[in-house]
Amino acid sequence: MTHIYSVHGLTIASEVEFPELLPGSGEPDVWVRRGAVPEHLPHGATSGVLFEASPDNYLLRLDGTARYWARAGREVLIDIAPKALEVRVRTHFLGAVLTALLHQRGVLVMHASCVLGSRGAVLLAGHSGHGKSTLAAALASRGYRAAGDDAAVVTADRDDRLIVQPGFPQVRLWADAVSRLGHSPEQVRRVDPDKAKYALELGESHTPEPHALAALFLLGVRPSGPVQHETVSGAESFNAVLAHTRNLRVLQGLRMQVPHFRLVTSVSSRVPITRMTRPLDRDSLAELVDRVVPALS
Amino acid sequence: MGRIVWLASYPKSGNTWVRAFLTNYLRKRKTPADIDDLEGKFIASDRHLFDEMVGVEASDLGDEEVAMCRAEVFRRFVHDSDETHFIKVHDGFDIGGVPLFPADVSALAVYIIRNPLDVSISLAHHHGVSLDVAVDRMCRGFTLSEGGDRLKAQLPQVLPPWSDHVRSWVEQGNIPVLVLRYEDLVREPHAAFLELVERLGLEIDRAGLARAIAFSSFDVLRAQEQSHGFIERPSDGRAFFRGGRVGGGEEALHGAQVRRLVAAHGEMMRRFRYLGDRDEPFASRPAGLHGG
Numbered sequence: 211m212t213h214i215y216s217v218h219g220l221t222i223a224s225e226v227e228f229p230e231l232l233p234g235s236g237e238p239d240v241w242v243r244r245g246a247v248p249e250h251l252p253h254g255a256t257s258g259v260l261f262e263a264s265p266d267n268y269l270l271r272l273d274g275t276a277r278y279w280a281r282a283g284r285e286v287l288i289d290i291a292p293k294a295l296e297v298r299v300r301t302h303f304l305g306a307v308l309t310a311l312l313h314q315r316g317v318l319v320m321h322a323s324c325v326l327g328s329r330g331a332v333l334l335a336g337h338s339g340h341g342k343s344t345l346a347a348a349l350a351s352r353g354y355r356a357a358g359d360d361a362a363v364v365t366a367d368r369d370d371r372l373i374v375q376p377g378f379p380q381v382r383l384w385a386d387a388v389s390r391l392g393h394s395p396e397q398v399r400r401v402d403p404d405k406a407k408y409a410l411e412l413g414e415s416h417t418p419e420p421h422a423l424a425a426l427f428l429l430g431v432r433p434s435g436p437v438q439h440e441t442v443s444g445a446e447s448f449n450a451v452l453a454h455t456r457n458l459r460v461l462q463g464l465r466m467q468v469p470h471f472r473l474v475t476s477v478s479s480r481v482p483i484t485r486m487t488r489p490l491d492r493d494s495l496a497e498l499v500d501r502v503v504p505a506l507s
Numbered sequence: 508m509g510r511i512v513w514l515a516s517y518p519k520s521g522n523t524w525v526r527a528f529l530t531n532y533l534r535k536r537k538t539p540a541d542i543d544d545l546e547g548k549f550i551a552s553d554r555h556l557f558d559e560m561v562g563v564e565a566s567d568l569g570d571e572e573v574a575m576c577r578a579e580v581f582r583r584f585v586h587d588s589d590e591t592h593f594i595k596v597h598d599g600f601d602i603g604g605v606p607l608f609p610a611d612v613s614a615l616a617v618y619i620i621r622n623p624l625d626v627s628i629s630l631a632h633h634h635g636v637s638l639d640v641a642v643d644r645m646c647r648g649f650t651l652s653e654g655g656d657r658l659k660a661q662l663p664q665v666l667p668p669w670s671d672h673v674r675s676w677v678e679q680g681n682i683p684v685l686v687l688r689y690e691d692l693v694r695e696p697h698a699a700f701l702e703l704v705e706r707l708g709l710e711i712d713r714a715g716l717a718r719a720i721a722f723s724s725f726d727v728l729r730a731q732e733q734s735h736g737f738i739e740r741p742s743d744g745r746a747f748f749r750g751g752r753v754g755g756g757e758e759a760l761h762g763a764q765v766r767r768l769v770a771a772h773g774e775m776m777r778r779f780r781y782l783g784d785r786d787e788p789f790a791s792r793p794a795g796l797h798g799g
Contacts, residue, residue: 259579261562270562272572298567306563337555338564339658385656404569406656431660433740459559 214238218312218363219375219420226288228300230409231378232418240284240311242303247277247289256463261306263463268310275299278307283314297402304378305360306457312363313461316469318477321456322362322426323381324374326355327506330422331374333362334502335454336429341488341498344387345429348499350415351391354506356381357417361456364423364473372423372476379416380409390495423481425505428454430487437497438487447478450485509585510614512707513682514547515596517672518651519629520621521689522547522595523739523747527723528700529593532715539722542731543738547593551581551607552652552661560584566658573662574602578609585612597651598664600675610681615706618676621689622781623669623772624756624765624788632749633741642764645669646771669768670775688779690753696720725751757788 215222216234224242251269255262262269268280275298277289286307290299312319322335323346336342343359350356358377365373383391385406388398398408428442428450442450451474455461461470486501488494514529516522526547530540549556557573558564560580565573585592591614598607608616623645631641648671651664666672677684685706691699700720704711721727729748732740740747757765765788769776776782 258560258562258583259576272563301567302563305567337660338558338566339554339660384654384658387657405566406654407566433736433738435736457559457562460562 216418217376217378218308218358218361219317219365219373220315226299226303228304230300230304230380240286242286242288245287245289247279247287249277256459258459258463261310261460261463263310263460265465266314268307268314268460268464270302270306270310272298272302275302278303280307280311280314283311283316286311295403301401306460309361309456310460310464313457313464313466313470316466317375318364318451318470318473319456320362320364320451321360321454323359324357324362324377325349325502325506326357326417326421327424330424331357331362332425332427332502332505333364333374333423334427334429335362337454340429340431341495342429343381343383344391344495345498345502347381347383347387347391347410348495349502349506350381350412352499352503355415355417356412357421364477366473366476370476372473372480373420374423375420376416376418379412379418381412383408383410390493423477426451426477426481426483427502427505428483428485430485431490432487434489434491437489437494437501438485439501440485442483442485447483448474450483451478508612509588509590509592511581511585511592511594511608511612512614513551513596513608513616514593514619515600515616515676516619517621517623517626517666517669518597519626519633521619521687521692522597524692524723524725524728524751525617525619525687525703526593526595527728528719529703531722532700532704532709532712532719535712535715539727539731542728543735547595549592549594550661551577551594551596551598552664554658554660554662556580556584557662565662570663574605574607577607577662582609582612597666599667599672600679602665606679606681608682613682616676616679616682616684617687617703617706618673618684619687619689619692620673620779622753622756622788623768623776624760624781625689625753626669626756627764627768628755628759629749632745633747635741635745638760638764642760642767646767668771670772673775673779686779693751693753 213224213227214234215231217231220239221234221236222240223238225244226242251262251264251267255264260271266282270278274291275294276291279287309319320335322333323342325332325346334342334345346356359381363375367373388408398410401407401409514522526545530546557580560583561576627641627645631638646668648667652659652661653663732748737747
């Protein structure tokens with residue numbers, strides 16, 4: 211059976227079921243099929259520890275779970291290992307593989323969550339552990355709509371406006387964030403049996419439409435002190451957008467630097483960027499929410 | 508291809524001091540290097556480095572999968588460079604026999620060792636725990652940056668008991684190792700740091716050595732931390748550079764705590780001259796040849 215989904219501006223036809231994704235319609239942009247995947251790409255690939263990448267080809271190898279082969283931004287083959295845990299097969303597809311597929315299509319994939327304000331989409335970018343999902347979930351619980359967690363896809367439309375394509379209606383949180391946000395265990399589902407990581411379904415708090423990119427926050431951490439908040443511009447903003455691109459080494463292996471640089475330049479020169487650094491020695495979530503809210507109104 | 512020099516130690520054993528010395532020696536500036544911009548700023552357990560090199564986030568992998576990938580992360584890291592990279596490490600050399608640090612891209616492991624009695628005091632302060640808890644961690648092992656219910660900026664680092672940590676590095680046999688005793692760095696900084704410079708194959712510059720020692724003195728480091736903080740400070744804001752004294756452990760620990768550390772680590776303490784002839788704690792022994 212083929213399932214049709216919509217995510218990050220793509221219509222995906224898939225032989226593998228992804229309950230995380232919203233249903234889609236229309237002509238598929240991408241096909242996901244089950245099939246044999248070689249251990250390695252043919253010669254000339256750049257390789258990371260678990261991936262290989264060459265123009266139009268990306269291979270990810272997770273022993274005991276699956277091998278994935280993404281081709282030309284249009285097709286993904288998944289070779290599922292016997293006895294693989296289904297949730298892990300899906301997690302790696304929705305994370306690393308989907309990012310590589312989007313890189314193949316020449317769009318900008320930022321390590322960011324997305325919240326909707328009255329002027330458009332506001333991205334909360336940060337490396338793992340810097341609090342972007344928690345902040346997005348806190349804003350969603352204040353009534354703001356969210357448009358994706360962990361990966362935000364930015365494209366340029368025909369009029370060269372920067373558009374954020376919606377992700378899927380779920381935020382993944384660690385146990386401490388779940389309890390800090392005051393959620394009950396019924397509202398969340400454990401993502402992986404071995405990890406204290408939970409999926410918070412956004413339901414009506416998720417917006418499935420694309421929106422213009424209005425602002426970008428770069429989240430950082432420091433040992434102590436006040437929450438800091440500063441505007442970033444010039445070369446620093448270019449470097450910051452570059453540094454918050456997901457899986458940069460994969461993108462380099464795919465030789466997609468040219469379209470990527472173009473989008474990084476557009477975002478860094480046209481979108482207001484704020485660096486916001488929080489202390490690690492106390493809970494500053496409410497303060498962070500207060501700093502982001504003005505950008506949403 | 509680049510090479511890696513590991514700056515390895517049990518936590519609170521002088522790693523940052525050695526990094527401050529190296530930074531000042533290599534950069535040859537007229538003012539002390541900023542403590543927030545030291546060589547070896549990259550810690551081996553850096554989560555972002557892992558995620559980028561592996562291509563899958565560590566938070567989506569099991570502990571065993573993460574351990575299996577770590578050596579390969581460092582190979583990829585140096586693959587496209589010709590430089591020598593200094594990387595700070597607190598992990599033990601291996602996890603359950605799986606080596607984390609690949610010999611083929613390693614030039615040297617500098618292992619900094621400090622009297623475990625003194626380490627326990629600094630460890631208790633750094634982690635905001637009692638001396639009993641610090642002593643217990645050093646005797647039974649613990650995990651640094653253990654996530655559990657949250658995601659930490661560093662990968663979890665499995666620390667075996669203190670002696671096993673020392674042994675894992677000084678007896679690994681894969682990577683040449685230079686053992687630096689913290690106490691020798693305190694008492695005979697010129698001789699000890701000169702040995703480091705020589706083993707690294709760096710050009711020997713006597714004036715530069717004296718300047719780098721002065722620029723990385725405890726007072727300079729602490730003054731910098733007091734004026735603008737330090738990114739590697741404990742997360743609840745306590746000072747990182749606190750006393751740095753030799754022999755503090757003997758004064759601060761009570762008898763049972765000393766006995767427990769000596770019982771657990773006596774062999775390694777004797778080997779590195781932290782115990783006297785009658786197994787009495789012996790922190791103030793004069794500098795001599797490095798053990799190991």
